[in-house]
Amino acid sequence: MLLASCGGDSPSTLAPAGAGARRVAGLWWLLFGISVAVAVVVGVLIIWVLARRTGAEVRARTGSGRAFVVTMGVALPAIVLAFVYAVGLRDLRDLADPRDPRALLVEVVGHRWWWEVRYPASGFVTANEIHVPTGSTVHLRLTTADVNHSFWVPRLAVKTDLVAGRVNEMWLRAERDGVYRGQCAEYCGLQHGHMAFHVVAQPAAEFASWLAGQARPAATPPGGEAARGLRVLQSASCASCHTVRGTRADGKVGPDLTHVGSRRFLAAGAIPNTPGYLGGWISNSQTIKPGNAMPPQPLTPDQLRSLIAYLGTLR
Amino acid sequence: MSIVDAAGAHRAAEEAAGERVARHWPEGHGLRGWITTVDHKRIGRRYMVTAGVFFTLAGIEALVMRTQLALPEGRVVSPGVYDQLFSLHGTVMIFFFATPMLFGFGNFLLPLMVGTRDMAFPRFNAFGYWVFAAAGLFMFASLLFGVAPNAGWFAYVPLSGERYNPDLNLDVYSLGLLFLGISTTGSGINFIATALKLRAPGMTLSRVPVFVWALVVTSFMVVFALPPLNLANAMLFLDRRFGTKFFVPSGGGDALLWQHLFWLFGHPDVYIIVLPALGIVSAIVPTFSRRPIAAYPVIVLATVATGIISFGVWVHHMFAVGLPQLAMTFFSAASIVITIPAGIQIFSWLGTMLLGRVVLAVPMMWALGFVFVFVLGGVTGVMFAIVPFDQQTTDSYFVVAHFHYVLFGGAVFPIIGGVFYWWPKFTGRRTNVRAGLWSFWLVFAGFNLTFFPMHIAGLLGMPRRVYTFSPGLGWDPWNLLSTVGAYLLAVGLLVTLVTLLHSLRRGAQAPPDPWGGETLEWATSSPPRPHDFAVIPTVYSLHPLWDQLSLDSFGEESRSRLHVLDEGHDVLRTTELDAEPQRSLEMPEDTPIPFVAAFGLLIAFTSLLLGGYFAAIAGAAVFGLALMWWLWPRERPGGSGDGGPAKGGGEGSGEEGGRAGGEREGASA
Numbered sequence: 001m002l003l004a005s006c007g008g009d010s011p012s013t014l015a016p017a018g019a020g021a022r023r024v025a026g027l028w029w030l031l032f033g034i035s036v037a038v039a040v041v042v043g044v045l046i047i048w049v050l051a052r053r054t055g056a057e058v059r060a061r062t063g064s065g066r067a068f069v070v071t072m073g074v075a076l077p078a079i080v081l082a083f084v085y086a087v088g089l090r091d092l093r094d095l096a097d098p099r100d101p102r103a104l105l106v107e108v109v110g111h112r113w114w115w116e117v118r119y120p121a122s123g124f125v126t127a128n129e130i131h132v133p134t135g136s137t138v139h140l141r142l143t144t145a146d147v148n149h150s151f152w153v154p155r156l157a158v159k160t161d162l163v164a165g166r167v168n169e170m171w172l173r174a175e176r177d178g179v180y181r182g183q184c185a186e187y188c189g190l191q192h193g194h195m196a197f198h199v200v201a202q203p204a205a206e207f208a209s210w211l212a213g214q215a216r217p218a219a220t221p222p223g224g225e226a227a228r229g230l231r232v233l234q235s236a237s238c239a240s241c242h243t244v245r246g247t248r249a250d251g252k253v254g255p256d257l258t259h260v261g262s263r264r265f266l267a268a269g270a271i272p273n274t275p276g277y278l279g280g281w282i283s284n285s286q287t288i289k290p291g292n293a294m295p296p297q298p299l300t301p302d303q304l305r306s307l308i309a310y311l312g313t314l315r
Numbered sequence: 316m317s318i319v320d321a322a323g324a325h326r327a328a329e330e331a332a333g334e335r336v337a338r339h340w341p342e343g344h345g346l347r348g349w350i351t352t353v354d355h356k357r358i359g360r361r362y363m364v365t366a367g368v369f370f371t372l373a374g375i376e377a378l379v380m381r382t383q384l385a386l387p388e389g390r391v392v393s394p395g396v397y398d399q400l401f402s403l404h405g406t407v408m409i410f411f412f413a414t415p416m417l418f419g420f421g422n423f424l425l426p427l428m429v430g431t432r433d434m435a436f437p438r439f440n441a442f443g444y445w446v447f448a449a450a451g452l453f454m455f456a457s458l459l460f461g462v463a464p465n466a467g468w469f470a471y472v473p474l475s476g477e478r479y480n481p482d483l484n485l486d487v488y489s490l491g492l493l494f495l496g497i498s499t500t501g502s503g504i505n506f507i508a509t510a511l512k513l514r515a516p517g518m519t520l521s522r523v524p525v526f527v528w529a530l531v532v533t534s535f536m537v538v539f540a541l542p543p544l545n546l547a548n549a550m551l552f553l554d555r556r557f558g559t560k561f562f563v564p565s566g567g568g569d570a571l572l573w574q575h576l577f578w579l580f581g582h583p584d585v586y587i588i589v590l591p592a593l594g595i596v597s598a599i600v601p602t603f604s605r606r607p608i609a610a611y612p613v614i615v616l617a618t619v620a621t622g623i624i625s626f627g628v629w630v631h632h633m634f635a636v637g638l639p640q641l642a643m644t645f646f647s648a649a650s651i652v653i654t655i656p657a658g659i660q661i662f663s664w665l666g667t668m669l670l671g672r673v674v675l676a677v678p679m680m681w682a683l684g685f686v687f688v689f690v691l692g693g694v695t696g697v698m699f700a701i702v703p704f705d706q707q708t709t710d711s712y713f714v715v716a717h718f719h720y721v722l723f724g725g726a727v728f729p730i731i732g733g734v735f736y737w738w739p740k741f742t743g744r745r746t747n748v749r750a751g752l753w754s755f756w757l758v759f760a761g762f763n764l765t766f767f768p769m770h771i772a773g774l775l776g777m778p779r780r781v782y783t784f785s786p787g788l789g790w791d792p793w794n795l796l797s798t799v800g801a802y803l804l805a806v807g808l809l810v811t812l813v814t815l816l817h818s819l820r821r822g823a824q825a826p827p828d829p830w831g832g833e834t835l836e837w838a839t840s841s842p843p844r845p846h847d848f849a850v851i852p853t854v855y856s857l858h859p860l861w862d863q864l865s866l867d868s869f870g871e872e873s874r875s876r877l878h879v880l881d882e883g884h885d886v887l888r889t890t891e892l893d894a895e896p897q898r899s900l901e902m903p904e905d906t907p908i909p910f911v912a913a914f915g916l917l918i919a920f921t922s923l924l925l926g927g928y929f930a931a932i933a934g935a936a937v938f939g940l941a942l943m944w945w946l947w948p949r950e951r952p953g954g955s956g957d958g959g960p961a962k963g964g965g966e967g968s969g970e971e972g973g974r975a976g977g978e979r980e981g982a983s984a
Contacts, residue, residue, distance in 0.1 A: 077655055081697070085700075154775075185710040
């Protein structure tokens with residue numbers, strides 16, 4: 001339902017839904033207004049010059065024009081720029097990390113080309129979907145497992161880079177429930193264009209139950225198709241790269257799949273999480289996201305169907 | 316005898332001394348002449364043509380990228396190819412088009428504008444061109460082998476490191492830029508020396524054309540900005556080839572070090588590109604406003620100030636990497652301050668037009684179009700100086716829009732305007748006015764249609780450097796518009812090219828001074844003869860061709876040995892500040908040494924790339940031997956007769972020159 005209502009929305013910086021993004025959107029409209037004024041002044045001067053040209057005999061004047069240049073090129077801009085700088089400083093201060101010790105801490109680790117998301121207080125790991133309680137400040141600790149990336153959710157907060165060998169921190173606070181699209185903003189190689197994620201802001205109670213659900217290991221299917229799928233997962237190469245807590249799959253290379261069925265998208269936002277796309281992804285993810293680390297899986301149609309059924313139960 | 320205009324000045328000088336001087340300035344012909352020439356005009360034209368070819372190739376790359384991005388989930392090229400396209404597009408446009416193109420203008424025009432006969436170091440100049448051409452070949456050939464740079468034009472580590480990029484792509488990048496850096500640095504030094512030592516008598520610093528000022532400031536910036544880039548590239552190459560780990564955090568290195576070094580070069584480089592282009596505008600606007608530039612001292616100060624402040628703003632490229640807030644506030648302030656000198660230049664041109672009488676010729680259209688788009692690029696530039704706004708929009712399409720307004724608007728518009736302006740001087744032909752206007756309007760419309768929508772795509776959250784995007788994010792219409800604009804822009808540029816080629820074949824012969832210009836280059840024939848000026852004039856004002864004393868000097872000075880210099884392949888050396896004559900300098904003639912030296916370097920760099928270190932040493936040896944040959948003291952054939960080396964002979968005549976110059980200075984004061 002959330003997917004239907006919000007998933008297709010534009011991740012517009014001008015439709016802020018978070019404290020940081022709202023402040024910057026205000027800043028944008030101020031800067032935009034000043035820019036329009038400047039462009040109009042210059043445009044009018046150009047038009048005036050051209051209009052005058054066709055008028056009566058105009059003689060070139062030999063005055064130096066210094067007063068005009070100093071007034072328009074130095075004095076006026078200095079006043080406007082000083083004002084703009086002051087506003088920028090104020091916003092910079094207001095956007096500084098509030099360092100609230102009670103705030104929820106989420107660790108985000110950038111990988112080529114997906115996002116590992118850790119909730120250290122609850123002790124679980126997930127991927128590409130970050131849930132936060134609406135209205136609360138959330139701290140993010142950003143690191144990268146490989147190259148530089150940049151964490152950017154335009155509707156919520158300004159971006160912060162994930163820099164190799166460094167730990168960066170940022171914060172965000174969603175003001176309204178919703179699903180907000182984010183995307184890597186620092187070029188990181190072949191699939192930089194398919195390295196999205198989603199921030200799901202939800203009411204505190206809903207968030208708490210999500211947290212509890214994610215912390216639980218995967219439920220063992222009672223039997224049937226899904227149980228066969230679990231066997232496929234554990235016997236095929238899936239388990240060497242992926243973890244499903246509560247099973248023998250404990251690979252660390254790819255995203256944690258313990259609750260993959262609950263996620264809205266697959267492959268870092270590249271495709272929606274439907275059985276059809278999931279099957280296509282497992283069979284040959286290289287056609288969808290060329291260059292990603294997952295090799296094509298030589299499964300029989302039966303095995304694939306079972307596996308999809310099992311993964312669908314991981315909610 | 317009174318000279319009324321530039322053409323008259325040219326005629327008087329040629330009649331008085333043309334043949335005497337021309338004897339010593341022979342022009343080489345055939346393949347040998349082509350390879351050995353040291354004539355600044357031929358080298359300048361060559362720079363422009365080569366840079367134009369690179370512009371076309373990198374433009375085609377852009378067109379492929381826009382085709383890929385026309386619709387969501389496009390499949391025109393693979394992501395691997397797309398990455399090479401955008402990386403090479405940026406690298407080539409910045410390093411192999413913009414600066415070499417403007418240095419081509421400088422090569423051709425700077426000696427003419429300051430009233431001398433060649434660059435200060437003509438062989439070094441030829442060497443610079445051959446190195447540039449070889450480095451360009453080195454860079455572009457990589458695309459044929461699928462190993463073109465693919466980590467963006469600023470090649471951030473660790474992505475550009477050996478671990479994540481094990482093929483040759485980034486070796487091509489680091490070696491190619493090191494190779495090119497030799498040429499760029501050399502040209503910078505050459506411009507500085509030429510502008511400080513070879514100005515016509517009387518051209519004090521307060522009478523130097525703004526274009527020359529811009530080129531000199533740019534050259535100083537090149538000399539100071541390239542070392543960090545060269546250092547960064549050398550370290551990157553060592554990291555990749557020999558595992559030095561300068562940039563590898565796990566080995567004790569630092570990934571941010573690259574960013575600091577790169578942008579310490581990278582931001583000044585924006586002004587290295589833009590300043591000479593603004594200089595072109597400062598040459599066009601007074602000519603077509605029929606009055607000298609407004610507030611000359613202020614615009615010169617603004618140019619110098621830009622050059623200095625530009626070294627203190629690099630961190631604004633790094634506002635999102637997690638630096639301390641205090642540091643960011645300083646660099647934010649510097650980035651805001653640097654807009655003031657830019658504003659001064661804008662209002663100096665507007666003031667010139669307001670106080671003048673504007674003539675709407677084709678070059679002036681380009682200058683006016685430039686003013687408008689450059690202002691749009693400037694206001695978004697101010698936005699990026701504001702830290703929170705920068706953090707929100709950096710690395711989005713908003714940045715792509717911004718820097719294309721600054722670089723395409725701020726450099727390509729003036730370059731094309733400058734080509735139309737000086738085309739008669741470059742080629743001796745006039746261009747078709749109607750075709751020129753079509754070319755302007757098509758490019759202006761295409762440019763804005765391509766790049767304006769990118770602002771919006773960026774504000775809607777579209778990151779840059781994505782090879783495709785998902786539908787339904789609000790980005791589709793803006794990308795489609797951009798692509799349509801890109802094709803319109805390509806048509807406009809094609810019309811420009813056809814207009815110029817048509818002129819080359821069918822254009823009317825151009826007189827020396829078709830526009831009524833103010834600076835000395837218009838007092839030469841179109842195109843200028845190898846010796847440029849038969850008589851070196853004395854300059855009495857900022858606009859010598861608009862003042863009677865300077866015009867008359869073309870005739871009067873034909874009686875002065877120092878102004879005619881008809882005893883050899885000579886130029887006149889003057890003092891740095893006041894341009895008082897010192898002595899004649901004998902200049903080197905055509906030689907294949909620069910070509911051989913550059914060829915040695917090409918072998919060395921190609922071998923380094925391919926890991927053939929012995930071959931690299933052999934290439935370096937060729938280069939070294941060429942240098943020895945170059946610097947070997949030589950007898951001057953038919954020189955002053957004292958049998959001493961060339962330099963000694965020069966000294967001898969110099970003493971006389973100094974005295975003679977002193978005398979004349981006294982007389983004119």
